[in-house]
Amino acid sequence: MLTGRRMAAVDENAAALGVSQAQLMESSGNAVARLVREVAPPDSTVVVVAGRGNNGGDGFVTARFLDGGEPMGESNIEHVETHLLGRADRIGTDVARRNWDALVAADADVREVRDSTAFSLPPADVVVDAMLGTGISGAMREPAATAAEAMAASNATVVSVDVPSGFDATDPDANANPVGADYVVTFHDIKPGLPELDADCRVADIGIPAAAERLVGPGDVGLAQPTSRTGRAYVVGGGPYTGAPALAAQAALRAGMELSFVAAPTGVADEIQGYAADLIVQPYDGDRLTPDHVDELVETAERYDDVVVLGPGLGSADESLAAARQFLEAYTGPAIVDAEALSIVPDLETEATLVCTPNARELERMGGPAFDEPRSGRDEMAAITDEIEAFAADLGHVVLVKGADDVVSDGERTRIARVGVPGMAVGGTGDLLAGITAGLLEHADPFEAACAAAYVNGRAGEVLADRWGGSGGLGITASDLLTEIPGVLWGESDD
Ligand SMILES: NC(=O)C1=CN([C@@H]2O[C@H](COP(=O)(O)OP(=O)(O)OC[C@H]3O[C@@H](n4cnc5c(N)ncnc54)[C@H](O)[C@@H]3O)[C@@H](O)[C@H]2O)[C@@H](O)CC1
Numbered sequence: 005m006l007t008g009r010r011m012a013a014v015d016e017n018a019a020a021l022g023v024s025q026a027q028l029m030e031s032s033g034n035a036v037a038r039l040v041r042e043v044a045p046p047d048s049t050v051v052v053v054a055g056r057g058n059n060g061g062d063g064f065v066t067a068r069f070l071d072g073g074e075p076m077g078e079s080n081i082e083h084v085e086t087h088l089l090g091r092a093d094r095i096g097t098d099v100a101r102r103n104w105d106a107l108v109a110a111d112a113d114v115r116e117v118r119d120s121t122a123f124s125l126p127p128a129d130v131v132v133d134a135m136l137g138t139g140i141s142g143a144m145r146e147p148a149a150t151a152a153e154a155m156a157a158s159n160a161t162v163v164s165v166d167v168p169s170g171f172d173a174t175d176p177d178a179n180a181n182p183v184g185a186d187y188v189v190t191f192h193d194i195k196p197g198l199p200e201l202d203a204d205c206r207v208a209d210i211g212i213p214a215a216a217e218r219l220v221g222p223g224d225v226g227l228a229q230p231t232s233r234t235g236r237a238y239v240v241g242g243g244p245y246t247g248a249p250a251l252a253a254q255a256a257l258r259a260g261m262e263l264s265f266v267a268a269p270t271g272v273a274d275e276i277q278g279y280a281a282d283l284i285v286q287p288y289d290g291d292r293l294t295p296d297h298v299d300e301l302v303e304t305a306e307r308y309d310d311v312v313v314l315g316p317g318l319g320s321a322d323e324s325l326a327a328a329r330q331f332l333e334a335y336t337g338p339a340i341v342d343a344e345a346l347s348i349v350p351d352l353e354t355e356a357t358l359v360c361t362p363n364a365r366e367l368e369r370m371g372g373p374a375f376d377e378p379r380s381g382r383d384e385m386a387a388i389t390d391e392i393e394a395f396a397a398d399l400g401h402v403v404l405v406k407g408a409d410d411v412v413s414d415g416e417r418t419r420i421a422r423v424g425v426p427g428m429a430v431g432g433t434g435d436l437l438a439g440i441t442a443g444l445l446e447h448a449d450p451f452e453a454a455c456a457a458a459y460v461n462g463r464a465g466e467v468l469a470d471r472w473g474g475s476g477g478l479g480i481t482a483s484d485l486l487t488e489i490p491g492v493l494w495g496e497s498d499d
């Protein structure tokens with residue numbers, strides 16, 4: 005079952021896979037027209053009432069199919085008229101406008117309702133409700149609200165496109181049927197709340213490829229995209245290594261965080277600060293993380309509602325891993341766990357919300373499934389994703405397995421991010437991914453944040469590799485990718 009919000013993301017992913025919104029709209033309108041033919045009495049007058057969004061666009065396509073007569077013989081449709089609520093020059097999307105133009109060009113019976121108080125529902129045997137679909141926000145406004153009452157009061161058979169107008173598929177509490185729909189033709193998958201309506205709901209296959217759901221795409225970025233500059237990343241890392249925490253902290257800033265802190269041993273604090281003036285480095289005594297430091301770090305992270313990134317450059321000293329464990333046992337907020345710190349997660353008791361980001365080797369060390377890179381083929385990937393899903397369910401945390409294909413699972417939902425270039429196999433890109441995930445985790449649910457982060461990271465590599473002449477990104481460094489993150493995160497999505 006897909007919410008309206010997720011459905012819009014899947015649509016966008018389909019477009020990125022080469023199945024355009026226009027193709028989907030054609031299938032949608034065709035499916036509605038078939039249902040209308042099925043339920044319309046002989047010599048019917050069909051009135052399509054359309055809004056200015058893509059739900060209205062589906063209505064225009066429906067009208068075109070119905071107006072074309074019945075190629076296989078006698079038609080039960082005598083007359084079709086289309087009423088657009090509003091002015092044609094205010095139609096909100098290109099694809100809907102092209103379908104309106106096609107009706108006008110075909111000399112169809114179309115009318116613009118320019119005065120919102122002037123609309124009264126004409127006599128009809130079937131009314132096609134194409135006013136509002138999954139794009140609704142807030143309570144229904146005029147003239148749609150009055151038109152909905154008229155539909156509900158009429159004796160006509162009401163066929164709703166996708167959802168009854170006024171029904172909010174993203175907020176399942178609001179399962180209303182203000183138009184009195186007798187039939188609903190919904191697209192691709194049933195939406196939450198529809199089965200509870202007193203209406204005959206049909207799901208129409210409109211040709212969205214399964215990959216638009218299974219593979220992470222630009223639509224998923226839209227779901228996790230920060231819309232304001234807020235949040236503090238708190239990277240607990242560094243000691244034996246210094247580059248990793250600096251990259252993760254910078255990536256969090258590039259993904260929208262307001263401030264990015266690195267808690268690191270005094271011995272390496274200056275070095276980490278030296279990589280980037282944008283970071284705030286908070287030194288603690290010594291040359292590595294030990295249990296003595298934990299109380300203060302947890303206290304800071306909790307007090308400022310930070311998103312923690314635990315692990316980059318931390319090393320594998322026993323006392324550092326013991327400290328990482330104590331940190332997560334005490335901490336209750338969101339955290340990305342990466343690198344050596346992953347080894348402590350499997351038998352950990354924590355109230356924290358974790359996103360674990362292992363590569364194949366780290367996954368195996370966590371007790372997860374073992375598999376070789378590169379993997380190929382649909383069946384092989386399906387087997388691997390099943391195993392990773394089972395592992396994530398067992399672990400009780402979101403797992404993002406890094407590889408040529410990244411696999412993200414929360415134990416119930418599992419997606420593949422098939423994006424990136426061979427050159428990204430360089431050191432440091434995993435630290436970027438951890439930082440991007442932190443940035444998105446500030447605003448989105450952990451699974452959606454992890455999916456979008458995997459896509460953004462890989463896509464940044466593709467964009468850069470393209471600019472460098474399609475070299476496959478051989479020669480890219482993680483530092484190069486930092487400045488590509490914002491363009492992918494905010495520049496490429498439709499939202
Ligand atoms: N997403 C997809 O892949 C597909 C979407 N399709 C159709 O597109 C629909 C979604 O289209 P859109 O996102 O353009 O949105 P809608 O057409 O559902 O709604 C947007 C329009 O409604 C107006 N509106 C929003 N809230 C309102 C309110 N409270 N009162 C009155 N008017 C309001 C907006 O100003 C805008 O004109 C789906 O329901 C479906 O019918 C189909 O074409 C098939 C493919």
Ligand SMILES: [K+]
Pocket residue numbers: 059133134135136137164165166167168169
């Ligand atoms: K509708």
